[in-house]
Structure formats: C-alpha cells, structure tokens
Amino acid sequence: MLPQELIRRKRDGASLKRGEVKDFIEGLTSGAVSEGQVAAFAMAVFFRGMSREEAVGLTLAMRDSGAVLRWDLPGPVVDKHSSGGIGDNLSLMLAPMLAACGCFVPMISGRGLGHTGGTLDKLDSIPGYATQPGLDLFRRATREAGCAIIGQTADLAPADKRLYGIRDVTATVESVPLITASILSKKLAAGLGHLVLDVKMGSGAFMTRMADAEELAESLVDVANGAGLPAAALITDMSEPLAPCAGNALEVAHAADFLLGRRNDPRVLDITLALGAELLLSAGIEQEERAARARLASALASGKAAEHFDRMVQALGGPKDFLSAPAKHLAAAPIIRPVRAGWEGFVSSIHTRELGLAVIELGGGRRVASDTIDHRAGLSELLGKGARVEPSQPLCLVHAADEEAFNRAADIIKSAYVIGERAGEQATILARITG
Structure with missing residues (x-):
C-alpha cells in the first residue's frame, strides 16, 4: 500500500491491519517513507487513536525493525x-x-x-x-x-x-x-x-x-x-x-x-x-x-x-x-544563584511543567531535535509542596551559563510557584495497574 493511502485511511478513522502497519514501519526504517509522511501518520494517530490490536502490531513492527536480543544470564532480565x-x-x-x-x-x-x-x-x-x-x-x-x-x-x-x-x-x-x-x-x-x-x-x-x-x-x-x-x-x-x-x-x-x-x-x-x-x-x-x-x-x-x-x-x-x-567529573555552571520567593507563606502548588521549561531556557533541554544540551544547566534545591517560605528564602538555585539565561529562567520559576496556604498531603503512589 502507498504510504499516503495508509495515512488517509488512518486519518479517516479506519483500523489498520498488522501487515499494513508492518509495511509502513519498514518504509520508515529504510527511508522509503518521507519525514513528512511520518509526521502525517503520527498526527493521524494522535487524533484517531489505535485499537489494542493496532497498537500491538505497531509495537511488534517497531521491535522487529532491528535486532531482538536474547540473553543467557544467571538471573531474571x-x-x-x-x-x-x-x-x-x-x-x-x-x-x-x-x-x-x-x-x-x-x-x-x-x-x-x-x-x-x-x-x-x-x-x-x-x-x-x-x-x-x-x-x-x-x-x-x-x-x-x-x-x-x-x-x-x-x-x-x-x-x-x-x-x-x-x-x-x-x-x-x-x-x-x-x-x-x-x-x-x-x-x-x-x-x-x-x-x-x-x-x-x-x-x-x-x-x-x-x-x-x-x-x-x-x-x-x-x-x-x-x-x-x-x-x-x-x-x-x-x-x-x-x-x-x-x-x-x-x-x-x-x-x-x-x-x-x-x-x-x-x-x-x-x-x-x-x-x-x-x-x-x-x-x-x-x-x-x-x-x-x-x-x-x-x-x-x-x-x-x-x-x-x-x-x-x-x-x-x-x-x-x-x-x-x-563533583570532580561533572561540569559546573559559571552562574549558580538563588531565585527568592519575595513573599511568605507555604508552597501550595507548583506548575511543575514550567520548571521543565525553565531548564530548557537554560539550555538543559531541546527546542528542536538538533539542539546541543548544556549538561551543567538546571535547578537545584527545589522547594516542594508544603514547604514554609520566607520572603528572602530561595525557591531554588539556578545553574546558568550566562545572565540572560538566568533572568529568563528566574521569571519562569517565580510564576511556577504558588505561595499560599499549606498544601495537603499527596500520596506518591496513586494507583496500580496489572494485566
């Protein structure tokens, strides 16, 4: 099947057969399917989803696109x-x-x-x-x-x-x-x-x-x-x-x-x-x-x-x-500086995703796949939910390559923390799912 036909069928909500998925994945691996077609397929799946059978077929096709290891070890793998x-x-x-x-x-x-x-x-x-x-x-x-x-x-x-x-x-x-x-x-x-x-x-x-x-x-x-x-x-x-x-x-x-x-x-x-x-x-x-x-x-x-x-x-x-x-082997950033709360109370909630975006702003993540990562960059001593906060207390320490990156990250961090009343207890394990 032509890649564009498979994309069209998935776009329109059809259920794909294992053989069709296998052929598409083989084309993806060999380069016969273009990057644009792969992106279109991903977007079609994003909106239309897949049945369990389709997902198993996609998983096995991707597994079989290369080597599958076999182990002979004196313990469970x-x-x-x-x-x-x-x-x-x-x-x-x-x-x-x-x-x-x-x-x-x-x-x-x-x-x-x-x-x-x-x-x-x-x-x-x-x-x-x-x-x-x-x-x-x-x-x-x-x-x-x-x-x-x-x-x-x-x-x-x-x-x-x-x-x-x-x-x-x-x-x-x-x-x-x-x-x-x-x-x-x-x-x-x-x-x-x-x-x-x-x-x-x-x-x-x-x-x-x-x-x-x-x-x-x-x-x-x-x-x-x-x-x-x-x-x-x-x-x-x-x-x-x-x-x-x-x-x-x-x-x-x-x-x-x-x-x-x-x-x-x-x-x-x-x-x-x-x-x-x-x-x-x-x-x-x-x-x-x-x-x-x-x-x-x-x-x-x-x-x-x-x-x-x-x-x-x-x-x-x-x-x-x-x-x-x-510490002898891990590189350190040239700027390590606190971001202070500026007010008092308790950390009632955190927009945690924003902290991840702050790391990206510092160069510790990627905006596009080709970006080079600065492994030194990031945040340390992050306050957690329920922590007591004083105006001069740091929300965290920012590890930055330069002043501009520090300032961008600091603005994000301040908006990520919500200071108010004490947060309630939050369980760490929320549910267990078995087959």
Missing part, C-alpha cells in the same frame, strides 16, 4: 520505564539496586522529550560514558555490572528512533498509542522477561489528569502482555518535582548522593522501592511486597547498589573513580 517528569532520575538508582538483588537490567532509555528530561542526556554528563555503545559492549556491561543503561543503538528498534525524534518536534508527543509503541518496542528489543511502568500524573507529567494516566497505564500493560511481556504499571505523583533538582549533571549528582546514602528523599525512595518490588515479585525473587522492599532497601544501605552503579559506569567507559568523586 528485568527493566523499568517512566513516562517522564521533572527531576525523575529513578532509573539511575533503581537499575543498580535491582542488579544488587540478583536481576540483570539491560535498560534502553531515551533522550529528553518535550518539557521532560531524558535519562541518556543525564548520563551524557558523565565524561566517557558510552550511551550509544555497540551490542557487544552492551551485552558485556550488562553481564559484568548487572545493569547497563544505554540508548538505542543502530541495531535496536531503529524505526522508533526516527519516529521518536519526529514526535518531539511535531506536537504528537502525548499520543497514547505512540507512547506505548515507543516504550515497548525498545523494551521488547532488549529481550526482557519482566517490565514495570512508572506512569506519571500531575502538573509536571504529560498526563495531567488521572483518567489520562490510567488510559496510558492500561495501554502499556495491555499491549505489553499482548506482545508476550509480563508487565504492571504504577501511576505516581508528578504534581511537584520528584527529586529536588532538574537538569542533567545535577540529577546525576543527586543519584550519586542517594546511592551513597548522603541523601534520603522520601518520595524518591518510596517510588523506587515500589517499582523495584513489582519486578522482584514478578520475577519470583520475592513472594511478598514487604520482603521485596526490604531486600531493595538492604541493597541500597549496604552499598552494593552503589558498587553496581560504579561497575556500570566503568564498563561503559566512564571514570573509574566517578562515584567516589562525582
């Missing part, structure tokens, strides 16, 4: 994926914690999408770390360190890599079927045995309403199971930044402190343990959630998780002493 948020650096902690519990975590991650940060952009701030290694190195690092967080190589789900970049610049990021296929095609290509999804909901997430988050979580779980991958999803709060920082090097530094026991952010710990417990239960390593959480907490407290992180960094080309001296 597991992974986690987040739908994206602000200050969401959990992969950096969870992967080594799972490795310390006997799992193997070959994690295929992405770059920043829209207003959210990307795990690969964070890891790119570590000198020498190969976020795009060949498959041989990926396999070796996973076996030796128990975990390896990388991006798509040319061999893994190449169709998704092209579609992912086009979605980011054509306002089609929030399409549930496209998000589902993008996430799961990479996970299936990585040869996983078990998967947990972290679907964010709130002002800093792509899904700002619970109903939309539930739709995405159910789609991910249903399509994963339909494609033969056991999966569950947690819907977690993103009404404020998860970690108290946003920006690539800053989030890596926070992860290092967390793994070394120098930070204990309750929301970060709660969601990390909850996601890890889902995988330990699914893989049969533990039989009860309490025991699974305790095993993960022990891996963190004992320093074993930190050891696995260090081994991963070294295996993928990073500094041998990274975890013992992260």
